[in-house]
Amino acid sequence: MNKSLQSTICLFLAAIIWGSAFVAQRSGMDDIGPFYFCALRSLIGSLALMIVFLLTDRRATLHKTADPNDPAAKKALEEEHLLERKTLLRGGLICGGVIFIAMNTQQMGLVSTDAGKTGFITALYIVLVPIFGIFLKHKTGFTTWAGAVLGAVGLYFLCVKEGFSIQPSDLIILSGTLFWxxxxxxxxxFAPKVNVIKLTAAQFFVAGLISLAVAIFREPISWAALTGSSISVLYTGIMSTGVAFTLQALGQKHANPTAASIIMSTEGLWAVVFGFLILGEKMTGRELIGCGFMLIAVIISQLPVPVKKKGGNPL
Known part of the structure; x- marks a missing residue:
């Protein structure tokens, strides 16, 4: 199996988990505030990953033990470890700070905004990623741009069920979309430079601590709130936070960021599918059209871009 296919599978699995976790994420808000919810899910996810972190770190250390009789090799290995730690620390702080804002603005939006509209606004990152990529000099082909536009159209049909209007809470969610x-x-x-499990654990540890600090000053907490939201928190903490975001990092090791965003945006589609399969919710014709657009978007985004020969004729 080639690396590109492996990345696609990882990203699809992440989207499926996020789609299945949407109901848990929404129901958890009945008992607990958004910052406490994000703090708990982030710290639980980080704790689960830290166990794997320690195991993989030990294994990597055993495989990278330098020859004690070779001072030069020992010094080179120490420098490599130091550089990796610095990169991991920088990546954990940056990614953790960014996802803290993204998660909490989305969670705050779920309190007062229709879930479908929240899903649509959030998934607009499908268009923002290639736009931001221009400034970072990322190469984005025509097929990927076409997939991003079709995906945004599909999300509209899939998620927006009533008249679309902009409310103050919508603007909060939209600001979070920038950070997604x-x-x-x-x-x-950062994913290609460090161990992705370590990176995911670090980013959610940072996000969890910041969320907890804010929650202490903003939201009330009680034992009843913790027990009432425990199942939602555990599921989103272990599966949605720990497993899915690790799959995202693994998938993005060998994937174009724009193509990755198109695949991950199918979480909205999977949320509808799981609602149909588990909750017995019926899919309307509008939702089926949206699913069709999104599937076409994913397929188009994965098509190879024609490469021109030196003579000017495309292959």
């Missing part, structure tokens, strides 16, 4: 796009670009930058 930035997070995809940040992961795309």
């Amino acid at each position: 796009a930035l997070h995809i670009l940040c992961i795309g930058h």
Whole structure:
């Protein structure tokens, strides 16, 4: 299996998990505030990943033990470890800070904005990622741009069910969308340079601590709130936070950020599918049209861009 296909599978699995977790994320808000919810899911996800972190770190250390009789090799290995730690620290702080804003603005929006509209506004990162990529000199082909536009159209049909109007809470969610796009670009930058499990654990530890600090001053908390939201928090913490975001980082090791954003935006589609399969919700003709647009968008974004020969004729 080639690396491109592996990346696509990882990103699809992440989108499926996020789609299945949407109901848990929404129901958890009945008992607990958005900042406490994000703090708990982030710290639980980070804790689960830190266990894997320690195991992989030990294994990597055993495989990279330098020859004690070779001072030059020992020094080179120490410098390599130091550089990796610095990159991991920088990546954890940057990615953690960005996703703290992205998660909490989305969670705050779920309190007062229709879930479908929230999903549509959030998934507009599908268009923002290639736009931001221009300034970072990322190469984005025509097929990827076409996929981004078709994906945005599909999300509209899939998620927006009533008259679309802009409310103050919508603007909060839209501001968070900017940070979801930035997070995809940040992961795309750091994931190829460090162990992705360590990076994911670090970013959510940072995001969890910041969320907890804010929650202490903004939101009330009680034992009843914790027990009432425990299932939602555990599921989103372990599956949506720990597993899915690790799959995202693994997938983005060998994927164009824009193509990755198109695949991950199918979480809205999977949310509708799981609602149909688990909750018995019926899919309307409008939703089926949206699903069709999104599937076409994913297929188009994965098509190879024709390469021109030196003579000027495309292959």
